[in-house]
Amino acid sequence: MSRAVTPSRHGDRPGSATARAHANLGLVKYWGKRDLELNLPAVGSISAGIEGLWTRTQIYFSPRYERDLLLWDQQKASDQATARVSRFLDLVRSKASLPWHAQVRTTSNIPREAGLASSAAAFASLALAANAAVGLGLDPGELSDLARRGSASAARSLFGGYVELPADEGDRCQARRIAPADHFPLEVALVLAGTQPKAVSSREGMIRSQGTSPFYPSWVSAQSADLDRARQAIMQRDFDRLAETAQHNCLKMHAVAMTSRPPILYPNAFTLRGIELVLSLRQKGVAVFFTLDAGANLAVFFALPCRDLVIGTLDELDCPVQLTRVGGEPALLEVGGVPVSPTGSGQKGPGEAEQQNGLSKREGDPRQPPEGLRPTTPDPPDGATKTGSEDGCAGETGDRTRKR
Numbered sequence: 001m002s003r004a005v006t007p008s009r010h011g012d013r014p015g016s017a018t019a020r021a022h023a024n025l026g027l028v029k030y031w032g033k034r035d036l037e038l039n040l041p042a043v044g045s046i047s048a049g050i051e052g053l054w055t056r057t058q059i060y061f062s063p064r065y066e067r068d069l070l071l072w073d074q075q076k077a078s079d080q081a082t083a084r085v086s087r088f089l090d091l092v093r094s095k096a097s098l099p100w101h102a103q104v105r106t107t108s109n110i111p112r113e114a115g116l117a118s119s120a121a122a123f124a125s126l127a128l129a130a131n132a133a134v135g136l137g138l139d140p141g142e143l144s145d146l147a148r149r150g151s152a153s154a155a156r157s158l159f160g161g162y163v164e165l166p167a168d169e170g171d172r173c174q175a176r177r178i179a180p181a182d183h184f185p186l187e188v189a190l191v192l193a194g195t196q197p198k199a200v201s202s203r204e205g206m207i208r209s210q211g212t213s214p215f216y217p218s219w220v221s222a223q224s225a226d227l228d229r230a231r232q233a234i235m236q237r238d239f240d241r242l243a244e245t246a247q248h249n250c251l252k253m254h255a256v257a258m259t260s261r262p263p264i265l266y267p268n269a270f271t272l273r274g275i276e277l278v279l280s281l282r283q284k285g286v287a288v289f290f291t292l293d294a295g296a297n298l299a300v301f302f303a304l305p306c307r308d309l310v311i312g313t314l315d316e317l318d319c320p321v322q323l324t325r326v327g328g329e330p331a332l333l334e335v336g337g338v339p340v341s342p343t344g345s346g347q348k349g350p351g352e353a354e355q356q357n358g359l360s361k362r363e364g365d366p367r368q369p370p371e372g373l374r375p376t377t378p379d380p381p382d383g384a385t386k387t388g389s390e391d392g393c394a395g396e397t398g399d400r401t402r403k404r
């Protein structure tokens with residue numbers, strides 16, 4: 001949809017806005033493209049927004065700029081990353097009939113290109129900010145369709161909680177929320193098994209898988225059954241059904257990646273040991289499951305009463321662990337210098353300052369955690385500090401989660 005932004009509406013005044021969006025992780029994964037140019041997914045996907053991983057983007061359009069400039073944590077981004085953002089801004093400029101270039105400044109606590117959905121948070125926050133800066137007036141569904149052009153998983157970050165991106169026919173594809181996070185509150189431990197940029201990008205990996213993995217056709221044909229199961233599990237707060245579906249779907253996606261030519265291997269030794277530990281907990285009836293996107297980092301989802309048991313077990317890995325939960329509502333923070341969100345007036349979301357100290361400043365070996373990255377123990381609600389055996393975490397997890 002093209003909405004003309006006339007000179008009288010904009011004059012020669014710069015347009016600026018700031019927005020925050022969160023990462024989301026695939027519970028039923030997007031892996032494969034139906035249209036490379038329009039970035040349309042070949043399969044539907046379902047994700048969970050991640051409260052503790054976020055990107056804040058400020059955009060400033062001005063007739064004074066000769067080209068787009070992208071700054072990551074105040075450092076000039078690579079030419080490749082700037083070109084990707086520029087291509088995305090071309091879509092915004094064409095919708096708004098606006099010729100101006102922009103400065104884009106991002107701050108994030110997400111390790112870049114490490115399988116923790118940094119591009120999802122980046123393009124969702126950019127779409128939200130750009131829409132407001134030039135006054136496009138897109139609704140959340142239209143914004144999600146716009147964000148998808150930057151990175152398809154970004155379409156899901158326009159909503160918090162549990163979100164589905166269908167593989168619709170046609171040249172549009174919008175995400176929709178299945179349920180807010182508080183419908184089915186789950187905790188998440190991010191096991192940072194490898195936070196360096198991955199060797200094979202998701203885009204490249206998908207293209208290679210489609211062209212070479214003998215399992216790609218069966219991956220695509222089984223996806224709608226996985227989507228149905230996961231959607232129902234979320235609606236019914238059925239932990240075990242969601243756990244079984246998400247783990248199986250994740251392993252299928254990685255089986256497709258691994259059987260591509262040349263092979264694409266995202267998990268490392270820490271990831272695999274982490275998976276073993278989660279599976280051993282599940283065998284004991286603990287309400288926990290794992291997933292990993294296109295990177296080595298493992299996301300471990302669990303019910304709050306199992307927290308001590310899960311963290312104690314993951315401690316064996318000697319990897320940094322960040323505790324967070326399903327959530328991740330995006331927010332528009334300011335437009336033209338004027339705060340727009342009641343909670344965003346200070347430009348920082350809940351926990352934003354603390355989390356920034358954790359992830360975004362880390363360098364080098366992720367197995368050497370910086371201060372503040374070891375398991376944290378946020379104040380638990382309702383005295384939920386008991387261990388699994390004390391409060392029934394082990395053995396009766398499905399019921400317990402359903403009761404919450």
Ligand code: DP6
Pocket residue numbers: 024025026027028029030031039045119120150151152153154202203293294
């Ligand atoms: C493995 O959304 O990063 O994380 O559209 O090419 O930018 P592009 O890919 P991207 O792919 C994410 C794939 C995944 C699974 C998922 O998030 O569902």
